[in-house]
Amino acid sequence: MATLTEFTPSLSALKRSLTHVYHIAYAPAIKKAYLFHWGCNLKCKGCLCHKEINCMALEENLDVVFRDPRLRPPQTPAGSLSFDELITILEKVELAEVAFEGQEASLDPTLPEICRYLKGRNARVVLHTNGVAKADTANIDEVIVSLKAVTPRIYQEYTGLSNSFVLENFKRYHDSSVLLKAESVFIPGYIGFDETEKIARFISSVDKSIPYRIDAYFESGDNPWRAPEPAEMKEAVGIAKQHLANVYSTQQTKRELTKADLLYEVIRLY
Template sequence: MRKDMTISNLKYQADSTPCGDKADMQTNVYHVAYAPAIKKAYLFHWGCNLECKGCLCKKEINCMALEENLDVVFRDPRFCPPQTPSATLSFGKLVSLLENIELTEVAFEGQEASLDPMLPDICRWLKDRGCKVILHTNGVAMADASHIDDVIVSLKAITPELYAGYTCRSNASLLDNFRKYYESGVNLKAESVYIPGYIGLEETEKIAKFIASVDTNIPYRMDAYFASGDNPWRPPTPEEMQIALAVARKHLKNVYCTQQTKKDLSKADLLYEVVRLY
Protein backbone atom coordinates (compact mmCIF):
# COMPACT_ATOMS: atom_id res chain seq x y z
CA MET A 1 0.00 0.00 0.00
CA ARG A 2 1.56 3.32 -1.10
CA LYS A 3 2.15 6.04 1.50
CA ASP A 4 0.81 8.70 -0.90
CA MET A 5 -2.63 7.08 -1.14
CA THR A 6 -5.53 9.50 -1.43
CA ILE A 7 -9.07 9.50 -0.17
CA SER A 8 -10.42 8.89 -3.66
CA ASN A 9 -8.60 5.61 -4.24
CA LEU A 10 -9.60 4.31 -0.81
CA LYS A 11 -13.35 4.91 -1.05
CA TYR A 12 -15.47 1.88 -0.40
CA GLN A 13 -17.79 0.21 -2.90
CA ALA A 14 -21.07 0.42 -1.03
CA ASP A 15 -22.49 -2.98 -1.95
CA SER A 16 -19.32 -5.03 -2.53
CA THR A 17 -19.55 -7.20 0.58
CA PRO A 18 -22.56 -9.18 1.74
CA CYS A 19 -23.11 -9.16 5.54
CA GLY A 20 -26.19 -11.31 5.72
CA ASP A 21 -29.26 -9.93 7.42
CA LYS A 22 -27.20 -7.37 9.37
CA ALA A 23 -25.81 -5.43 6.38
CA ASP A 24 -28.33 -2.60 6.74
CA MET A 25 -28.07 -2.32 10.51
CA GLN A 26 -26.61 0.97 11.65
CA THR A 27 -23.38 1.19 13.63
CA ASN A 28 -22.29 4.18 15.72
CA VAL A 29 -19.17 4.63 13.55
CA TYR A 30 -19.06 8.11 11.99
CA HIS A 31 -15.40 8.44 10.99
CA VAL A 32 -12.68 6.02 9.89
CA ALA A 33 -8.97 6.87 9.70
CA TYR A 34 -6.18 4.62 8.45
CA ALA A 35 -2.40 4.40 8.81
CA PRO A 36 -1.14 2.52 5.71
CA ALA A 37 2.42 2.03 7.00
CA ILE A 38 1.26 -0.02 9.99
CA LYS A 39 -1.99 -1.29 8.40
CA LYS A 40 -4.08 0.04 11.28
CA ALA A 41 -7.59 1.51 11.14
CA TYR A 42 -9.24 3.77 13.70
CA LEU A 43 -13.03 3.59 14.04
CA PHE A 44 -14.61 6.62 15.71
CA HIS A 45 -17.94 6.11 17.50
CA TRP A 46 -20.59 8.69 18.37
CA GLY A 47 -22.65 8.67 21.57
CA CYS A 48 -21.51 8.60 25.19
CA ASN A 49 -22.79 7.80 28.69
CA LEU A 50 -20.63 10.51 30.32
CA GLU A 51 -20.51 14.30 30.05
CA CYS A 52 -16.82 14.93 30.64
CA LYS A 53 -15.98 18.62 31.03
CA GLY A 54 -12.70 18.26 29.18
CA CYS A 55 -13.86 15.89 26.45
CA LEU A 56 -11.80 16.18 23.25
CA CYS A 57 -15.01 15.97 21.21
CA LYS A 58 -15.90 19.45 22.47
CA LYS A 59 -13.01 20.59 20.28
CA GLU A 60 -12.58 18.07 17.43
CA ILE A 61 -14.47 14.89 16.61
CA ASN A 62 -12.15 13.49 13.93
CA CYS A 63 -8.73 11.87 14.21
CA MET A 64 -6.06 14.22 15.61
CA ALA A 65 -3.37 12.61 13.43
CA LEU A 66 -4.99 13.78 10.16
CA GLU A 67 -2.92 16.49 8.50
CA GLU A 68 -5.70 19.07 8.91
CA ASN A 69 -5.91 18.37 12.66
CA LEU A 70 -2.28 18.57 13.72
CA ASP A 71 -2.97 21.91 15.43
CA VAL A 72 -5.84 20.63 17.61
CA VAL A 73 -3.93 20.79 20.89
CA PHE A 74 -3.26 24.51 20.53
CA ARG A 75 -6.60 25.62 19.08
CA ASP A 76 -8.48 28.10 21.25
CA PRO A 77 -11.60 26.20 22.44
CA ARG A 78 -13.57 29.48 22.50
CA PHE A 79 -13.49 29.44 18.71
CA CYS A 80 -14.40 25.77 18.25
CA PRO A 81 -18.12 25.48 17.42
CA PRO A 82 -19.86 22.22 18.49
CA GLN A 83 -19.50 19.40 15.97
CA THR A 84 -21.77 16.47 15.26
CA PRO A 85 -21.29 13.75 12.63
CA SER A 86 -23.24 14.11 9.41
CA ALA A 87 -23.89 10.35 9.22
CA THR A 88 -22.91 6.97 10.62
CA LEU A 89 -22.05 3.83 8.67
CA SER A 90 -24.21 0.76 8.26
CA PHE A 91 -22.52 -2.53 9.14
CA GLY A 92 -22.43 -3.51 5.46
CA LYS A 93 -20.79 -0.25 4.37
CA LEU A 94 -18.25 -0.44 7.19
CA VAL A 95 -17.28 -3.99 6.18
CA SER A 96 -17.03 -2.92 2.53
CA LEU A 97 -14.78 -0.04 3.51
CA LEU A 98 -12.43 -2.18 5.58
CA GLU A 99 -12.29 -5.05 3.05
CA ASN A 100 -10.56 -2.81 0.52
CA ILE A 101 -7.46 -2.11 2.64
CA GLU A 102 -4.61 -4.14 4.09
CA LEU A 103 -5.50 -4.45 7.75
CA THR A 104 -3.81 -6.06 10.75
CA GLU A 105 -5.06 -3.90 13.64
CA VAL A 106 -8.18 -1.85 14.47
CA ALA A 107 -8.76 0.57 17.35
CA PHE A 108 -12.21 1.71 18.52
CA GLU A 109 -12.06 5.38 19.44
CA GLY A 110 -14.18 8.55 19.38
CA GLN A 111 -16.85 8.68 22.07
CA GLU A 112 -18.00 5.43 23.74
CA ALA A 113 -17.69 2.38 21.50
CA SER A 114 -19.21 -0.01 24.09
CA LEU A 115 -22.61 1.61 23.39
CA ASP A 116 -22.57 0.56 19.72
CA PRO A 117 -25.17 -2.24 19.34
CA MET A 118 -23.12 -3.63 16.46
CA LEU A 119 -19.82 -3.72 18.36
CA PRO A 120 -19.81 -7.53 18.91
CA ASP A 121 -20.52 -8.12 15.21
CA ILE A 122 -17.79 -5.70 14.12
CA CYS A 123 -15.28 -7.33 16.47
CA ARG A 124 -16.25 -10.83 15.35
CA TRP A 125 -15.82 -9.89 11.68
CA LEU A 126 -12.41 -8.34 12.39
CA LYS A 127 -11.19 -11.35 14.36
CA ASP A 128 -12.35 -13.69 11.60
CA ARG A 129 -10.11 -11.67 9.32
CA GLY A 130 -7.17 -12.05 11.70
CA CYS A 131 -7.08 -8.47 12.99
CA LYS A 132 -5.99 -7.35 16.42
CA VAL A 133 -8.88 -5.46 18.08
CA ILE A 134 -8.32 -2.63 20.57
CA LEU A 135 -11.14 -1.05 22.57
CA HIS A 136 -10.78 2.40 24.11
CA THR A 137 -13.54 2.78 26.70
CA ASN A 138 -14.58 4.79 29.74
CA GLY A 139 -15.47 1.47 31.39
CA VAL A 140 -18.90 2.56 32.64
CA ALA A 141 -20.63 -0.06 30.47
CA MET A 142 -19.12 -3.53 30.15
CA ALA A 143 -18.47 -4.54 26.55
CA ASP A 144 -18.46 -8.12 25.29
CA ALA A 145 -14.71 -8.75 25.21
CA SER A 146 -14.82 -12.23 23.67
CA HIS A 147 -13.45 -10.89 20.35
CA ILE A 148 -11.31 -8.05 21.76
CA ASP A 149 -7.56 -8.28 22.39
CA ASP A 150 -6.72 -5.05 24.23
CA VAL A 151 -8.99 -2.95 26.46
CA ILE A 152 -7.77 0.53 27.40
CA VAL A 153 -9.88 2.00 30.21
CA SER A 154 -9.98 5.73 30.92
CA LEU A 155 -10.19 5.96 34.72
CA LYS A 156 -10.43 9.80 34.90
CA ALA A 157 -10.60 9.85 38.73
CA ILE A 158 -10.95 7.50 41.70
CA THR A 159 -12.41 9.90 44.28
CA PRO A 160 -16.20 9.56 43.78
CA GLU A 161 -16.95 13.28 44.17
CA LEU A 162 -14.18 14.29 41.80
CA TYR A 163 -15.24 11.75 39.19
CA ALA A 164 -18.88 12.83 39.43
CA GLY A 165 -17.93 16.49 39.17
CA TYR A 166 -15.92 15.85 36.00
CA THR A 167 -18.24 13.35 34.28
CA CYS A 168 -21.71 13.91 35.83
CA ARG A 169 -21.81 10.21 36.76
CA SER A 170 -20.76 7.74 39.47
CA ASN A 171 -17.61 5.67 38.95
CA ALA A 172 -18.89 2.62 40.87
CA SER A 173 -19.52 0.50 37.78
CA LEU A 174 -16.25 1.67 36.21
CA LEU A 175 -14.12 0.37 39.07
CA ASP A 176 -16.01 -2.91 39.10
CA ASN A 177 -15.77 -3.31 35.33
CA PHE A 178 -12.03 -2.58 35.38
CA ARG A 179 -11.55 -5.66 37.55
CA LYS A 180 -13.92 -7.69 35.37
CA TYR A 181 -11.93 -6.83 32.25
CA TYR A 182 -8.77 -7.97 34.01
CA GLU A 183 -10.39 -11.24 35.07
CA SER A 184 -11.64 -11.82 31.50
CA GLY A 185 -8.06 -12.27 30.31
CA VAL A 186 -7.85 -9.35 27.87
CA ASN A 187 -4.66 -7.30 27.70
CA LEU A 188 -5.79 -4.52 30.06
CA LYS A 189 -4.34 -1.00 30.11
CA ALA A 190 -5.33 2.19 31.93
CA GLU A 191 -5.18 5.87 31.13
CA SER A 192 -6.15 9.21 32.64
CA VAL A 193 -5.77 12.93 31.92
CA TYR A 194 -3.48 14.96 34.16
CA ILE A 195 -4.99 18.37 35.01
CA PRO A 196 -2.94 20.54 37.40
CA GLY A 197 -4.95 21.72 40.37
CA TYR A 198 -7.87 19.44 39.55
CA ILE A 199 -6.92 15.87 38.66
CA GLY A 200 -3.41 16.43 39.95
CA LEU A 201 -0.75 14.62 41.97
CA GLU A 202 -2.98 13.41 44.80
CA GLU A 203 -5.58 11.97 42.46
CA THR A 204 -2.93 10.53 40.15
CA GLU A 205 -1.50 8.57 43.06
CA LYS A 206 -4.98 7.28 43.92
CA ILE A 207 -5.42 6.14 40.31
CA ALA A 208 -2.05 4.39 40.36
CA LYS A 209 -2.85 2.70 43.68
CA PHE A 210 -6.19 1.45 42.35
CA ILE A 211 -4.55 -0.02 39.24
CA ALA A 212 -1.87 -1.62 41.41
CA SER A 213 -4.55 -3.21 43.58
CA VAL A 214 -5.55 -5.17 40.50
CA ASP A 215 -2.05 -5.81 39.08
CA THR A 216 1.14 -3.74 39.31
CA ASN A 217 2.04 -4.82 35.76
CA ILE A 218 -0.96 -3.10 34.12
CA PRO A 219 0.39 -0.31 31.86
CA TYR A 220 -0.78 3.19 32.81
CA ARG A 221 -0.66 6.18 30.45
CA MET A 222 -1.12 9.77 31.57
CA ASP A 223 -2.19 12.27 28.93
CA ALA A 224 -1.36 15.91 29.53
CA TYR A 225 -4.53 18.02 29.56
CA PHE A 226 -4.96 20.57 26.80
CA ALA A 227 -7.72 23.15 26.62
CA SER A 228 -11.04 21.67 25.50
CA GLY A 229 -14.45 22.89 26.57
CA ASP A 230 -15.22 25.89 28.77
CA ASN A 231 -12.86 25.18 31.66
CA PRO A 232 -10.52 27.22 33.88
CA TRP A 233 -7.70 24.66 33.86
CA ARG A 234 -4.27 25.04 32.27
CA PRO A 235 -2.12 22.40 30.61
CA PRO A 236 0.67 20.92 32.75
CA THR A 237 4.29 21.77 32.10
CA PRO A 238 6.70 19.02 31.01
CA GLU A 239 8.28 19.23 34.47
CA GLU A 240 4.90 18.65 36.14
CA MET A 241 4.31 15.60 33.97
CA GLN A 242 7.66 14.16 35.05
CA ILE A 243 6.73 14.63 38.71
CA ALA A 244 3.37 12.93 38.09
CA LEU A 245 5.15 10.02 36.41
CA ALA A 246 7.41 9.60 39.42
CA VAL A 247 4.41 9.51 41.76
CA ALA A 248 2.64 6.82 39.71
CA ARG A 249 5.83 4.78 39.36
CA LYS A 250 5.94 4.30 43.12
CA HIS A 251 3.07 1.87 42.64
CA LEU A 252 3.22 0.62 39.04
CA LYS A 253 5.92 -0.93 36.87
CA ASN A 254 4.88 0.48 33.47
CA VAL A 255 3.93 4.17 33.47
CA TYR A 256 4.38 6.69 30.66
CA CYS A 257 2.85 9.95 29.45
CA THR A 258 1.92 11.81 26.29
CA GLN A 259 2.29 15.54 25.80
CA GLN A 260 2.50 17.69 22.69
CA THR A 261 4.77 20.69 23.19
CA LYS A 262 5.58 21.63 19.59
CA LYS A 263 2.98 24.03 18.18
CA ASP A 264 3.67 23.75 14.46
CA LEU A 265 3.43 20.05 13.66
CA SER A 266 3.68 18.79 10.09
CA LYS A 267 3.37 15.37 8.47
CA ALA A 268 7.14 15.05 8.81
CA ASP A 269 6.76 15.06 12.61
CA LEU A 270 4.52 11.98 12.59
CA LEU A 271 5.79 8.43 12.94
CA TYR A 272 3.46 7.46 10.08
CA GLU A 273 0.88 9.08 7.85
CA VAL A 274 -2.82 8.83 8.70
CA VAL A 275 -5.51 9.37 6.07
CA ARG A 276 -9.28 9.69 6.15
CA LEU A 277 -11.32 6.79 4.75
CA TYR A 278 -14.73 8.11 5.79
Protein backbone atom coordinates (compact mmCIF):
# COMPACT_ATOMS: atom_id res chain seq x y z
CA MET A 1 0.00 0.00 0.00
CA ALA A 2 1.19 3.49 -0.80
CA THR A 3 2.09 5.73 2.13
CA LEU A 4 1.23 9.37 2.71
CA THR A 5 4.88 10.38 2.38
CA GLU A 6 4.73 9.35 -1.27
CA PHE A 7 1.94 11.83 -1.95
CA THR A 8 3.42 15.17 -0.94
CA PRO A 9 6.68 16.73 0.23
CA SER A 10 4.75 18.71 2.87
CA LEU A 11 3.15 15.89 4.82
CA SER A 12 2.64 17.80 8.06
CA ALA A 13 0.87 20.67 6.28
CA LEU A 14 -1.34 18.26 4.36
CA LYS A 15 -2.37 16.37 7.49
CA ARG A 16 -3.54 19.63 9.06
CA SER A 17 -5.36 20.81 5.92
CA LEU A 18 -9.12 21.01 6.21
CA THR A 19 -11.08 19.03 3.66
CA HIS A 20 -14.66 19.91 2.70
CA VAL A 21 -15.84 16.48 3.94
CA TYR A 22 -18.41 16.71 6.74
CA HIS A 23 -20.05 13.27 6.63
CA ILE A 24 -18.98 9.73 5.68
CA ALA A 25 -21.34 6.83 5.01
CA TYR A 26 -20.24 3.25 4.29
CA ALA A 27 -21.79 0.11 2.81
CA PRO A 28 -19.91 -2.86 4.36
CA ALA A 29 -21.33 -5.46 1.95
CA ILE A 30 -19.78 -3.78 -1.09
CA LYS A 31 -16.93 -2.01 0.75
CA LYS A 32 -18.02 1.37 -0.58
CA ALA A 33 -17.58 4.70 1.19
CA TYR A 34 -19.50 7.90 0.44
CA LEU A 35 -17.73 11.17 1.22
CA PHE A 36 -20.12 14.12 1.56
CA HIS A 37 -18.71 17.57 0.76
CA TRP A 38 -20.02 20.98 1.79
CA GLY A 39 -19.83 24.13 -0.32
CA CYS A 40 -21.15 24.73 -3.82
CA ASN A 41 -20.80 27.11 -6.75
CA LEU A 42 -24.51 26.80 -7.67
CA LYS A 43 -27.72 27.71 -5.85
CA CYS A 44 -30.07 25.09 -7.22
CA LYS A 45 -33.68 25.69 -6.21
CA GLY A 46 -34.41 21.99 -5.82
CA CYS A 47 -31.16 20.97 -4.13
CA LEU A 48 -31.51 17.95 -1.84
CA CYS A 49 -29.47 19.78 0.80
CA HIS A 50 -32.45 22.08 1.39
CA LYS A 51 -34.02 18.99 2.93
CA GLU A 52 -31.29 16.61 4.16
CA ILE A 53 -27.50 16.91 4.16
CA ASN A 54 -26.60 13.36 5.20
CA CYS A 55 -26.82 10.09 3.28
CA MET A 56 -30.40 9.18 2.33
CA ALA A 57 -29.64 5.46 2.69
CA LEU A 58 -28.99 5.71 6.44
CA GLU A 59 -31.77 4.08 8.44
CA GLU A 60 -32.81 7.37 10.04
CA ASN A 61 -33.18 9.01 6.61
CA LEU A 62 -35.28 6.46 4.74
CA ASP A 63 -38.27 8.81 4.94
CA VAL A 64 -36.47 11.75 3.30
CA VAL A 65 -38.33 11.65 -0.02
CA PHE A 66 -41.73 12.13 1.57
CA ARG A 67 -40.78 14.59 4.33
CA ASP A 68 -42.38 18.01 4.13
CA PRO A 69 -39.36 20.33 3.67
CA ARG A 70 -41.27 23.21 5.26
CA LEU A 71 -41.33 21.37 8.60
CA ARG A 72 -37.54 21.22 8.86
CA PRO A 73 -35.19 24.22 8.85
CA PRO A 74 -32.17 24.23 6.50
CA GLN A 75 -29.20 22.32 7.85
CA THR A 76 -25.50 23.11 7.84
CA PRO A 77 -22.65 20.84 9.00
CA ALA A 78 -21.02 21.48 12.36
CA GLY A 79 -17.62 21.39 10.66
CA SER A 80 -15.38 19.46 8.29
CA LEU A 81 -12.63 16.91 8.74
CA SER A 82 -8.93 17.53 8.41
CA PHE A 83 -7.11 15.39 5.87
CA ASP A 84 -5.52 13.40 8.70
CA GLU A 85 -8.88 12.84 10.41
CA LEU A 86 -10.42 11.69 7.14
CA ILE A 87 -7.63 9.21 6.45
CA THR A 88 -7.76 7.90 10.02
CA ILE A 89 -11.46 7.07 9.58
CA LEU A 90 -10.98 5.45 6.17
CA GLU A 91 -8.07 3.34 7.39
CA LYS A 92 -10.49 1.45 9.64
CA VAL A 93 -12.51 -0.04 6.77
CA GLU A 94 -11.91 -2.02 3.60
CA LEU A 95 -12.36 0.04 0.46
CA ALA A 96 -13.33 -1.22 -2.97
CA GLU A 97 -14.96 2.03 -4.13
CA VAL A 98 -15.37 5.60 -2.90
CA ALA A 99 -17.94 8.12 -4.17
CA PHE A 100 -17.66 11.90 -3.68
CA GLU A 101 -21.15 13.21 -2.95
CA GLY A 102 -22.94 15.95 -1.00
CA GLN A 103 -22.43 19.40 -2.51
CA GLU A 104 -19.56 20.16 -4.92
CA ALA A 105 -16.45 18.05 -4.29
CA SER A 106 -14.44 19.69 -7.07
CA LEU A 107 -14.14 22.79 -4.85
CA ASP A 108 -12.26 20.86 -2.15
CA PRO A 109 -8.58 21.94 -2.33
CA THR A 110 -7.52 18.57 -0.92
CA LEU A 111 -9.47 16.55 -3.51
CA PRO A 112 -6.40 15.57 -5.60
CA GLU A 113 -4.59 14.28 -2.50
CA ILE A 114 -7.65 12.40 -1.26
CA CYS A 115 -7.95 10.73 -4.67
CA ARG A 116 -4.24 9.91 -4.70
CA TYR A 117 -4.55 8.30 -1.27
CA LEU A 118 -7.58 6.27 -2.40
CA LYS A 119 -5.82 4.99 -5.50
CA GLY A 120 -2.99 3.95 -3.16
CA ARG A 121 -5.62 1.83 -1.43
CA ASN A 122 -6.61 0.37 -4.84
CA ALA A 123 -10.09 1.85 -4.48
CA ARG A 124 -12.23 2.85 -7.43
CA VAL A 125 -12.93 6.61 -7.27
CA VAL A 126 -16.24 8.12 -8.46
CA LEU A 127 -16.82 11.88 -8.63
CA HIS A 128 -20.35 13.31 -8.63
CA THR A 129 -20.12 16.89 -9.90
CA ASN A 130 -22.18 19.74 -11.33
CA GLY A 131 -19.44 20.24 -13.91
CA VAL A 132 -18.98 23.98 -13.34
CA ALA A 133 -15.35 23.44 -12.33
CA LYS A 134 -13.18 20.80 -14.04
CA ALA A 135 -11.57 18.46 -11.52
CA ASP A 136 -8.15 16.87 -11.94
CA THR A 137 -9.01 13.34 -13.11
CA ALA A 138 -5.53 11.83 -12.74
CA ASN A 139 -6.75 9.55 -9.92
CA ILE A 140 -10.47 9.44 -10.71
CA ASP A 141 -12.07 6.48 -12.47
CA GLU A 142 -15.60 7.73 -13.11
CA VAL A 143 -17.25 11.15 -13.36
CA ILE A 144 -21.02 11.64 -13.13
CA VAL A 145 -22.04 15.11 -14.30
CA SER A 146 -25.38 16.55 -13.21
CA LEU A 147 -26.80 18.42 -16.20
CA LYS A 148 -29.47 20.59 -14.58
CA ALA A 149 -30.64 21.93 -17.97
CA VAL A 150 -29.15 22.83 -21.33
CA THR A 151 -31.48 25.72 -22.16
CA PRO A 152 -29.50 28.74 -20.87
CA ARG A 153 -32.55 30.55 -19.47
CA ILE A 154 -33.78 27.52 -17.49
CA TYR A 155 -30.30 26.67 -16.21
CA GLN A 156 -29.63 30.21 -15.01
CA GLU A 157 -33.06 30.52 -13.40
CA TYR A 158 -32.67 27.19 -11.61
CA THR A 159 -29.01 27.51 -10.54
CA GLY A 160 -28.17 31.22 -10.62
CA LEU A 161 -25.30 30.67 -13.08
CA SER A 162 -24.65 30.23 -16.80
CA ASN A 163 -24.21 26.67 -18.06
CA SER A 164 -21.53 27.44 -20.65
CA PHE A 165 -18.73 26.08 -18.45
CA VAL A 166 -20.72 22.94 -17.68
CA LEU A 167 -21.30 21.98 -21.29
CA GLU A 168 -17.66 22.57 -22.21
CA ASN A 169 -16.39 20.67 -19.17
CA PHE A 170 -18.70 17.77 -20.01
CA LYS A 171 -16.93 17.49 -23.36
CA ARG A 172 -13.54 17.79 -21.66
CA TYR A 173 -14.38 14.97 -19.27
CA HIS A 174 -15.38 12.87 -22.27
CA ASP A 175 -12.00 13.55 -23.88
CA SER A 176 -10.18 12.44 -20.73
CA SER A 177 -9.58 8.85 -19.64
CA VAL A 178 -12.49 8.63 -17.17
CA LEU A 179 -15.76 6.76 -17.56
CA LEU A 180 -18.32 9.54 -18.07
CA LYS A 181 -21.98 9.41 -17.09
CA ALA A 182 -24.73 12.03 -17.01
CA GLU A 183 -27.75 12.65 -14.84
CA SER A 184 -30.59 15.15 -14.52
CA VAL A 185 -33.69 15.69 -12.40
CA PHE A 186 -37.11 15.45 -14.04
CA ILE A 187 -39.46 18.20 -12.78
CA PRO A 188 -42.91 18.11 -14.44
CA GLY A 189 -43.77 21.35 -16.18
CA TYR A 190 -40.32 22.83 -15.62
CA ILE A 191 -37.42 20.54 -16.44
CA GLY A 192 -39.89 18.24 -18.14
CA PHE A 193 -40.18 16.29 -21.39
CA ASP A 194 -38.88 19.02 -23.72
CA GLU A 195 -35.86 19.88 -21.59
CA THR A 196 -35.09 16.22 -20.91
CA GLU A 197 -34.99 15.62 -24.66
CA LYS A 198 -32.67 18.61 -25.12
CA ILE A 199 -30.37 17.19 -22.45
CA ALA A 200 -30.39 13.80 -24.19
CA ARG A 201 -29.63 15.44 -27.52
CA PHE A 202 -26.69 17.32 -26.03
CA ILE A 203 -25.27 14.14 -24.49
CA SER A 204 -25.76 12.36 -27.81
CA SER A 205 -23.86 15.10 -29.63
CA VAL A 206 -20.88 14.21 -27.46
CA ASP A 207 -21.29 10.42 -27.47
CA LYS A 208 -24.45 8.31 -27.89
CA SER A 209 -23.04 5.63 -25.58
CA ILE A 210 -22.77 7.87 -22.49
CA PRO A 211 -25.13 6.46 -19.81
CA TYR A 212 -27.87 8.88 -18.75
CA ARG A 213 -29.85 8.63 -15.51
CA ILE A 214 -33.06 10.60 -15.00
CA ASP A 215 -33.95 11.15 -11.34
CA ALA A 216 -37.49 11.90 -10.25
CA TYR A 217 -37.83 15.23 -8.47
CA PHE A 218 -39.15 15.10 -4.93
CA GLU A 219 -40.18 18.04 -2.81
CA SER A 220 -37.13 19.95 -1.60
CA GLY A 221 -36.93 23.66 -0.90
CA ASP A 222 -39.74 26.19 -1.18
CA ASN A 223 -40.86 25.39 -4.73
CA PRO A 224 -44.21 25.02 -6.50
CA TRP A 225 -43.30 21.81 -8.34
CA ARG A 226 -44.74 18.36 -7.78
CA ALA A 227 -43.11 14.97 -8.00
CA PRO A 228 -43.61 13.14 -11.32
CA GLU A 229 -45.84 10.12 -11.71
CA PRO A 230 -44.21 6.77 -12.60
CA ALA A 231 -45.82 6.96 -16.07
CA GLU A 232 -44.17 10.33 -16.64
CA MET A 233 -40.76 8.95 -15.71
CA LYS A 234 -41.29 6.04 -18.11
CA GLU A 235 -42.18 8.50 -20.87
CA ALA A 236 -39.14 10.66 -20.12
CA VAL A 237 -36.87 7.62 -20.40
CA GLY A 238 -38.51 6.67 -23.70
CA ILE A 239 -37.92 10.16 -25.10
CA ALA A 240 -34.25 10.13 -24.07
CA LYS A 241 -33.79 6.65 -25.56
CA GLN A 242 -34.56 8.10 -28.98
CA HIS A 243 -31.12 9.73 -28.77
CA LEU A 244 -29.05 7.59 -26.40
CA ALA A 245 -28.26 3.89 -26.03
CA ASN A 246 -28.27 3.67 -22.22
CA VAL A 247 -30.99 5.54 -20.31
CA TYR A 248 -32.63 4.66 -16.99
CA SER A 249 -34.47 6.39 -14.16
CA THR A 250 -34.73 6.40 -10.38
CA GLN A 251 -37.87 7.06 -8.38
CA GLN A 252 -39.00 6.15 -4.88
CA THR A 253 -42.71 5.34 -4.85
CA LYS A 254 -43.00 3.37 -1.60
CA ARG A 255 -43.79 5.80 1.23
CA GLU A 256 -42.31 3.76 4.08
CA LEU A 257 -38.93 2.15 3.52
CA THR A 258 -37.10 -0.15 5.91
CA LYS A 259 -33.56 -1.53 5.80
CA ALA A 260 -35.01 -4.65 4.16
CA ASP A 261 -35.93 -2.53 1.12
CA LEU A 262 -32.29 -1.55 0.51
CA LEU A 263 -29.91 -3.52 -1.66
CA TYR A 264 -27.35 -3.28 1.14
CA GLU A 265 -27.04 -1.68 4.56
CA VAL A 266 -25.40 1.74 4.84
CA ILE A 267 -23.91 2.92 8.13
CA ARG A 268 -22.44 6.20 9.37
CA LEU A 269 -18.66 6.39 9.82
CA TYR A 270 -18.76 10.11 10.65
